[in-house]
Amino acid sequence: MVNDLVVEATDLHKEFQRDAFQVIALQDVHLTVQKGEFVAFMGPSGSGKSSLLYIIAAIDRPTRGRVKVLGRDLLQLKERAMADWRNENIGFIFQTFNLIPVLTARENVELPLLLTHLSRQERAEHAATALGLVGLSDRMDHYPRQLSGGQEQRVAIARAIVSDPSIILADEPTGDLDAQSAQEILTILSRLNRDHGKTILMVTHDPHAARHASKIRYLEKGQLLPEGAPQPE
Amino acid sequence: MPLPLSYNLKNLTVRKTTTLMTALGIGLTVAVLLGILALVGGLDKALQATGHPLHLLVMRKNSLSELVSQINREAVSSIRNKPGIQQLDGEPMVSPEIVTVINLPRHNSPDGANVNIRGLPPMGIRMRSNLKLIEGRWFRPGQREVVVGKSIARRYVNAGVGDRLRFGRGDWNVVGVLDAGNTAFDSEIWVGLNQLATDSNRMEVLSSVLVRASDPVSLQALQNAVADDQRLYLEGKREVDYYLEQTNSAEPVKFLGIFVAVIMAVGSCFAAMNTMYAAVARRAREIGTLRVLGFSGGSILLAFMIESLLLSLLGGLIGVLLVLPLHGLESGIGNNLTFSETGFDFRLSPAIVAAGVGFASIMGLLGGLLPARGAARESILSALREL
Ligand SMILES: Nc1ncnc2c1ncn2[C@@H]1O[C@H](COP(=O)(O)OP(=O)(O)OP(=O)(O)O)[C@@H](O)[C@H]1O
Ligand SMILES: [Mg+2]
Numbered sequence A: 001m002v003n004d005l006v007v008e009a010t011d012l013h014k015e016f017q018r019d020a021f022q023v024i025a026l027q028d029v030h031l032t033v034q035k036g037e038f039v040a041f042m043g044p045s046g047s048g049k050s051s052l053l054y055i056i057a058a059i060d061r062p063t064r065g066r067v068k069v070l071g072r073d074l075l076q077l078k079e080r081a082m083a084d085w086r087n088e089n090i091g092f093i094f095q096t097f098n099l100i101p102v103l104t105a106r107e108n109v110e111l112p113l114l115l116t117h118l119s120r121q122e123r124a125e126h127a128a129t130a131l132g133l134v135g136l137s138d139r140m141d142h143y144p145r146q147l148s149g150g151q152e153q154r155v156a157i158a159r160a161i162v163s164d165p166s167i168i169l170a171d172e173p174t175g176d177l178d179a180q181s182a183q184e185i186l187t188i189l190s191r192l193n194r195d196h197g198k199t200i201l202m203v204t205h206d207p208h209a210a211r212h213a214s215k216i217r218y219l220e221k222g223q224l225l226p227e228g229a230p231q232p233e
Numbered sequence B: 001m002p003l004p005l006s007y008n009l010k011n012l013t014v015r016k017t018t019t020l021m022t023a024l025g026i027g028l029t030v031a032v033l034l035g036i037l038a039l040v041g042g043l044d045k046a047l048q049a050t051g052h053p054l055h056l057l058v059m060r061k062n063s064l065s066e067l068v069s070q071i072n073r074e075a076v077s078s079i080r081n082k083p084g085i086q087q088l089d090g091e092p093m094v095s096p097e098i099v100t101v102i103n104l105p106r107h108n109s110p111d112g113a114n115v116n117i118r119g120l121p122p123m124g125i126r127m128r129s130n131l132k133l134i135e136g137r138w139f140r141p142g143q144r145e146v147v148v149g150k151s152i153a154r155r156y157v158n159a160g161v162g163d164r165l166r167f168g169r170g171d172w173n174v175v176g177v178l179d180a181g182n183t184a185f186d187s188e189i190w191v192g193l194n195q196l197a198t199d200s201n202r203m204e205v206l207s208s209v210l211v212r213a214s215d216p217v218s219l220q221a222l223q224n225a226v227a228d229d230q231r232l233y234l235e236g237k238r239e240v241d242y243y244l245e246q247t248n249s250a251e252p253v254k255f256l257g258i259f260v261a262v263i264m265a266v267g268s269c270f271a272a273m274n275t276m277y278a279a280v281a282r283r284a285r286e287i288g289t290l291r292v293l294g295f296s297g298g299s300i301l302l303a304f305m306i307e308s309l310l311l312s313l314l315g316g317l318i319g320v321l322l323v324l325p326l327h328g329l330e331s332g333i334g335n336n337l338t339f340s341e342t343g344f345d346f347r348l349s350p351a352i353v354a355a356g357v358g359f360a361s362i363m364g365l366l367g368g369l370l371p372a373r374g375a376a377r378e379s380i381l382s383a384l385r386e387l
Helices: A049-056 A079-089 A105-115 A120-133 A149-161 A179-196 B005-014 B016-048 B073-080 B122-127 B150-155 B193-199 B216-228 B239-282 B284-293 B297-326 B350-377 B380-385
Strands: A005-018 A021-034 A038-042 A064-069 A090-093 A167-171 A199-203 A215-220 B055-060 B094-106 B109-120 B132-136 B145-149 B164-167 B170-179 B188-192 B208-212 B234-238 B330-334 B341-345
Touching: A005 A049, A005 A199, A021 A049, A021 A199, A038 A049, A038 A179, A049 A064, A049 A167, A049 A199, A079 A090, A079 A105, A079 B284, A090 A149, A105 A120, A105 A149, A105 B284, A120 A149, A149 A179, A167 A179, A179 A199, B005 B016, B005 B297, B016 B239, B016 B297, B016 B350, B055 B216, B055 B239, B073 B094, B073 B208, B094 B122, B094 B164, B094 B193, B109 B193, B122 B208, B145 B150, B150 B170, B188 B193, B216 B234, B234 B239, B239 B284, B239 B297, B239 B350, B284 B297, B284 B380, B297 B350
Parallel strands: A038 A199, A038 A215, A090 A167, A167 A199, B109 B188, B145 B170
Antiparallel strands: A005 A021, A005 A064, B055 B208, B055 B234, B094 B109, B094 B208, B132 B170, B145 B188, B164 B170, B330 B341
């Protein structure tokens, strides 16, 4: 069972220096996530949800503590190695989609593959497959501005899964979407979790969205509430 | 693998106006620089290339130019008898010459400009081995005939073959045009020595004597011999050096031109920098996203440098197009030593065009450096948080 631990965070602290103030974003966070879990993180604004996700994604480093993801101690990685590691192992989905506006859907999805050794042909095939998985095979040559918000987020999901990472991190993926588009996104994420065995960590404010997860964890003032604790008001 | 080139190109075409404005600014700078390089290149060629390495130009001591020098005929015979002079068909290669200046009306300048008239014997023509007659024939002894340099023929009124020029005591028939390979002689009018001597009443007093030494050692010996002969009060200058000194009169033009170009270049650098800073700021979140996807700071730096380079290359291209019509254009510059004007061409050689494009690239790279470095160094978190 130990080998199936995807995330192992111990005693995580994160502080930000803002002018003269110390802002504590995370304190004493202990978190383990099993392979194949779909965990939703909830909590008030500023409770440290994004900060936690960024640390697990090797985008940011904790001020203190240890974090192992997929058996790898992230604190040992240098800047450049962190970038390679993210490219290989993490699919990240943003609230604001963050597609590159001058690139088509297909080109956006191909971006992470530019850092691999795949040939042009293979990259095109992988991108087509990923876009197919999110139901956008017919929109491959569209630019982001020609797509609806829901479609943009589906392209972003395709981009997150194109290099077949084992972990998908999503920071309020439905935050900018209408109810129907949000539902589509959640369905896709559930399917990726159930059918493709992806481990998913999703931050959300929406209790309905959180219900798609297999487990909900709450953060408050930088602290991760114990598992099974009652939902705070 | 870095970000694809199409990403840079698309980002440039998306903001067409900014891209074009910046490129145009760089283009104007490149155009000014190319114009100056062409001008300086033409001038240098016109003045420096004049002269034969074995030629000694003998003038009165301390004369700054042939125009103000005076040598009497006795001195000429004395020079003719010195050792170390090369012979041609049994005759020493010595050419006594008279140089005067006249004012001729010029196309698009009714006040006219000063032109050198050179009176010289047949040997003087034979000693200038690189020049050729491109039209007509040489003047005949005893006739009021002249041969004009090709710059004169093109730039002055009534200076073509068959035309008559009026100076001195009357009219002169233009019978030929000479091409001296863009050297200073292209801006002179040549006439027989005796004809000019009679016309200007200078039978006894000439301007200079051109002598060809048989070898470099003799050249030095001749130069010393002339200087040591106290009675003559003459000095010999290597012909090449003489024309090199005249180039100095173009220095202020060169300096001013380069000064203007440098100031414009600094301005263009800042324009490119401004454009790139704006691009980096506008795309902060995009940069953060690319970093999250696994692109390194280095590839972000590279992407923005390439973008700035492409921008400036476009500018370089615009600059070259702007100056293209100037190619081959002729102009002249006054010379304060000879009181006359030397004609020259704007020449856009491939080297000059390459210099312009290279110059544009340098402006682009310098202008792009700080913004690109900023983009590469910003932390992913703060890039993502920007709106
Ligand atoms: N780069 C930063 N610099 C300074 N302070 C930061 C930075 N990132 C986060 N913080 C602070 O850390 C705390 C936690 O922020 P975080 O973004 O993790 O919260 P969150 O739970 O994701 O909030 P939200 O629901 O609004 O997205 C907040 O007080 C925030 O202001
Ligand atoms: Mg957040």
